């Protein structure tokens with residue numbers, strides 16, 4: 001058995017999809033273990049773009065793709081993705097997975113409006129119903145996959161029962177469900193029928209796989225700074241992208257994992273919340289009239305627009321204070337550095353190595369205290385820029401200044417940057433110590 005997890009080390013959109021696809025070449029299983037279709041993972045093969053929200057990105061390789069219990073699953077999106085693929089999917093969905101229902105979207109939208117009214121600031125959720133669905137899971141009223149794909153009458157009864165409660169919740173926000181009860185019953189009964197064949201006890205399947213000589217990828221969604229507990233709460237998602245959560249989602253005891261921290265050569269964030277190195281005037285949504293020229297440059301070259309929502313992502317310099325923190329939480333064995341090509345052409349490149357807080361230099365990340373983070377200023381080390389690197393396929397071919405940038409990450413974290421991505425395509429990759437499955 002070899003098990004590798006692919007974890008976002010920042011605020012999401014680090015390029016997890018690309019790394020999962022690379023590992024997928026010789027994998028037997030790919031397992032999504034948290035989040036839902038708030039994720040948007042992009043894989044580009046021979047110029048063709050594939051975007052995954054509900055399906056694991058490894059699906060493209062034709063390997064066994066599993067959705068584990070802590071995922072919140074939107075069957076409307078899943079069916080769309082399955083039908084949109086030009087190949088068969090070998091998919092298994094854990095019966096315990098909680099299902100996103102139309103009222104979760106309604107409540108997500110209503111809560112965001114309420115937050116804006118009360119505090120002047122929304123989280124900037126994807127409106128995919130993620131938070132409200134996790135709430136139902138935890139308050140023990142969620143509809144689970146075995147119910148969706150099971151007996152029709154039982155599903156109908158469950159929908160009727162929950163619908164009435166959700167009407168009351170939405171009424172509190174002076175709104176009502178976007179869909180009529182019968183519409184939801186008809187839609188979800190049909191979805192349940194078409195997904196019936198996919199039920200699989202993921203815990204059992206992965207337990208067996210771990211006993212054999214199987215290669216397993218655990219595919220994270222979002223990023224550690226969006227973790228419900230260890231991220232910048234409340235400006236976070238409602239799940240645990242961190243590596244430790246894999247075990248309770250899949251239902252296996254803790255095992256030693258190779259943990260690849262996917263790290264973009266700069267940072268981006270969709271949604272509100274503090275980003276100490278932000279170059280967009282700390283502002284959400286982005287107002288480019290207030291942005292630094294570097295932010296506009298990187299956003300353009302890096303196409304930093306949300307895969308799921310189409311919103312401009314805020315951009316900032318690489319933050320080693322935050323990265324050291326997410327390394328501690330996840331125990332990265334290595335870093336996969338992505339989008340280094342998007343820094344090409346800049347005269348100078350900054351990396352935050354510390355923060356200044358009221359005149360004091362600090363290096364520990366207090367990710368939980370947003371007021372404190374908002375008072376921090378980045379303390380930068382400045383590097384000389386480098387030219388085009390998109391054609392580099394070996395470390396040797398990289399310019400000296402690009403190597404210095406990579407070295408700064410390794411020196412700080414004490415782990416290797418095992419792979420460097422210099423473009424979105426599969427082949428636009430420099431392999432160093434990164435090991436593909438055998």
Ligand code: GDP
Nearest residue numbers: 013014015016017040041042339421422423424
């Ligand atoms: P994920 O959510 O972590 O899977 O990342 P996304 O797919 O949302 O965002 C990453 C974007 O950057 C996608 O459009 C990728 O195709 C693209 N990408 C990934 N690696 C690189 C890279 O090294 N260079 C460039 N220019 N684009 C990249």
Ligand code: IMO
Nearest residue numbers: 012013038039040124125126221222237270271
């Ligand atoms: P991938 O997997 C970037 C952000 C949203 C919002 C916050 C909460 O592609 O990296 P939610 O809808 O989850 O309740 O929104 O989390 N967010 C992401 N940002 N990449 C993602 O996924 C994200 N998934 C959620 O923008 O700020």
Ligand code: MG
Nearest residue numbers: 013040041307
């Ligand atoms: Mg994404």
